[in-house]
Amino acid sequence: MGLCKCPKRKVTNLFCFEHRVNVCEHCLVANHAKCIVQSYLQWLQDSDYNPNCRLCNIPLANRETTRLVCYDLFHWACLNERAAQLPRNTAPAGYQCPTCSGPIFPPTNLAGPVASALREKLATVNWARAGLGLPLIDEVVSPEPEPLNTSDFSDWSSFTANGTPEQEEITSASAAPSFYGQVPRPPASPSRPEQHTVIHMGNPEPLTHASAPRKVYDTRDDDRSPGLHGDCDDDKYRRRPALGWLAQLLRSRAGSRKRPLTLLQRAGLLLLLGLLGFLALLALMSRLGRAAADSDPNLDPLMNPHIRVGPS
Template identity: 45%
Template sequence: MGLCKCPKRRVTNQFCYEHRVNVCEYCIVTNHPKCVVQSYLRWLQDSDYNPICVLCSKDLIIEDCVRLTCYHVFHWACLDQYARKMPATTAPAGYTCPSCKVGIFPPTNLVSQVADVLREKLAGVNWARIGLGLPLLSEEVEPNKANHIKNHVSNTMPLDNMVDGHRDSHDAVVHVEEPVITYSRTDSSGQQSRRVYKAVEEVTPVGFDHDENKYKRKSFLEWFKRWLNSTSNNRRYHTGSLPSRYCKLAIGLVVAICMIIIFVRLGRLSVADDPALDPMSNPYIKVNE
């Protein structure tokens, strides 16, 4: 178990292998969509990882990815092609993760942001809509074809529109906003509900130990430097109570001196009438009269 560093400060057992930090499901969806994420206990057992798609052996970052409820990440086009190769009579339970053989479709009673994003992604293809219990789409475009059409439309844009847009941009006021990731979800009624996940920028305090150095062995100089910083901070915090500290120290010193004097006098009184300590009663000591 660990504490996520996002403003929500949620307790989680998921760990990002690439950034070496505990992540909650909110951060997985917004800030780590293509990172290798598994449980922290598994990372302690084996910290080696390979950020590639198992289906095509290419880097995850080069294409659009989808994360299953088992937290394994694949290219969406590769996963779609992998599922389309299965027979049409395949039951929903037959669509499993290529890595761990866990079901692709999330349970209906699972409340999870990762599961919500996965459902929204699967709702765009007919083979997945059957497993989700949704009606089939009348027209379906494969992910590869959709990307090809998008690129073709952007390349064939009229030059006049581009020039006009360039002219208008000189007089326009540009407002820079924080990046917002929007996901659309299709229900059985055909309506689309949009869910917005706002990206969270983590603010790192001064003197904070970076995650890459978190699990490295610290030298004695680094430890001594951190100890000096902690003592200086404590002194700054206790500067207002300096007179009271000196007053308590003086009172304690006076009490200690008084106790020493009392015990010394009590010791002398206890041996004052002891005949063994009386030189006149000792036969080996001769006192001339």
């Protein structure tokens, strides 16, 4: 269990594997729509996660996603295509999560931001409207643009905006009339060779840690009170020294602002100091008076001639 950092400050057991923070369902829908989110206990058992879609093995951040009530995340196009392949007479219980075999349709008595967002998304397709008990609609198919296969290009320098190689540009330039004048290109410097970016998308990405997680989203205001200190997520689970609390206490008190004392507080402070000084003066005079009495010969009974000390 943990406390979400949003202004609602709700206690939750959901944990974002990418940002390593506790999140409630409101923040999950608003700010972590494409993050891997599961329970905090699962993160303690195994913090590894797969940032790709389980159906197409493409990163989740590249396409539109949808989250089921079991908090598993998929591309909406992949999930829609998989469910549309089932027979039309499939019962609602037959539509299951590809990962955990849980129900795709949220229960009718389940309320929350995740369930509401899932119902709104499912209401846009006919196979889901039949499972939700809604009338069918005319679907408008809007095909998503296919990602460009970059494995066909050896380097990006030969790729132009119109999709024509650089060779065609050179051919068209040579066919132009000579009176236009050709501007000579400066020779390339041999000391700084041109670098090209080659992206290979044929091999699927392995299951690894996210090497560079995105910036942690913090919905709290930046104007914090002087007594509060920032909760750094990188140091949250690091082992702390035994006397670390003492150094933190001294640091917080040294950095806090000192408010001026009021007139009543000043009077009370002066009265307390005067009382302490008076008690110290009494103790000092008592000690000095006792020392003077011990060394006074008139108070010594053995020196008094009227007092005889001896056997009777």
